[in-house]
Amino acid sequence: AAGVIQSPRHLIKEKRETATLKCYPIPRHDTVYWYQQGPGQDPQFLISFYEKMQSDKGSIPDRFSAQQFSDYHSELNMSSLELGDSALYFCASSPEIYRGLRTDTQYFGPGTRLTVL
Amino acid sequence: GQQLNQSPQSMFIQEGEDVSMNCTSSSIFNTWLWYKQDPGEGPVLLIALYKAGELTSNGRLTAQFGITRKDSFLNISASIPSDVGIYFCAGLPLTGTASKLTFGTGTRLQVTL
Numbered sequence: 001a002a003g004v005i006q007s008p009r010h011l012i013k014e015k016r017e018t019a020t021l022k023c024y025p026i027p028r029h030d031t032v033y034w035y036q037q038g039p040g041q042d043p044q045f046l047i048s049f050y051e052k053m054q055s056d057k058g059s060i061p062d063r064f065s066a067q068q069f070s071d072y073h074s075e076l077n078m079s080s081l082e083l084g085d086s087a088l089y090f091c092a093s094s095p096e097i098y099r100g101l102r103t104d105t106q107y108f109g110p111g112t113r114l115t116v117l
Numbered sequence: 118g119q120q121l122n123q124s125p126q127s128m129f130i131q132e133g134e135d136v137s138m139n140c141t142s143s144s145i146f147n148t149w150l151w152y153k154q155d156p157g158e159g160p161v162l163l164i165a166l167y168k169a170g171e172l173t174s175n176g177r178l179t180a181q182f183g184i185t186r187k188d189s190f191l192n193i194s195a196s197i198p199s200d201v202g203i204y205f206c207a208g209l210p211l212t213g214t215a216s217k218l219t220f221g222t223g224t225r226l227q228v229t230l
Contacts, residue, residue, distance in 0.1 A: 004159075033217065042120065042205060043160070045217035056217055090159050092218075104148055104209045106218060108159035 002026055004109030006091050012115045013081050021076040021112045023091030031055070032074040033092040033106060034066060043090055049074060081116045088113050123206055123221030130196055131229050138204060138224040139190040146208035149182050149189040150218070154203045163204075164191070196228050 005024040013019050025032050031050045035043035045058035049068035060066075068074045078085060092106040121140045130136055140149070148167055152160035164175050166182035166189060173180055179192045189206055206221040
């Protein structure tokens with residue numbers, strides 16, 4: 001079965017640089033979520049989009065922005081990177097009501113490991 | 118942010134043993150999800166629970182949605198080495214779709230031969 005695709009899988013940046021992470025949800029999933037996971041931590045919610053509109057916002061820094069495009073893929077843009085931004089970034093998607101599946105069950109991608117030097 | 122209380126924090130067990138872990142919350146959840154995460158990888162959904170009292174199995178895994186809607190447990194029977202990893206519970210609140218998951222603190226499982 002198709003899964004959530006994230007690119008790149010690994011990214012190394014210098015301080016104050018910018019980064020763009022991409023997420024391609026599972027086909028027929030119209031909601032995407034972004035999470036940040038530090039070492040030894042559970043994933044922390046950043047932001048979510050439903051039908052291309054922002055639906056919820058968590059602890060996302062003002063330096064970060066995200067959007068969902070007409071094909072439902074999403075991009076997380078990160079500017080003025082700081083050392084503390086080094087983490088695993090996960091995208092998750094959830095389906096519309098389809099074959100009885102609830103909208104809120106979230107399926108995670110493999111993540112992007114961002115290292116800021 | 119808010120976290121669910123998950124226990125145990127870590128456990129060493131021998132291959133073939135059964136494992137139990139649980140999550141409790143002070144808040145009511147509408148959905149409980151259990152994920153397994155390998156190092157450097159994304160959480161993989163194991164079991165989803167949608168109704169209070171629901172008991173669901175997935176192979177050697179069994180999970181239950183507590184009747185108070187404030188807790189859930191996961192059992193793994195006859196553990197094998199590939200069960201090693203971190204198990205997270207996650208809850209979704211009563212209100213709204215496209216809601217953020219609240220994660221448990223994780224249970225690190227290590228299996229010895």
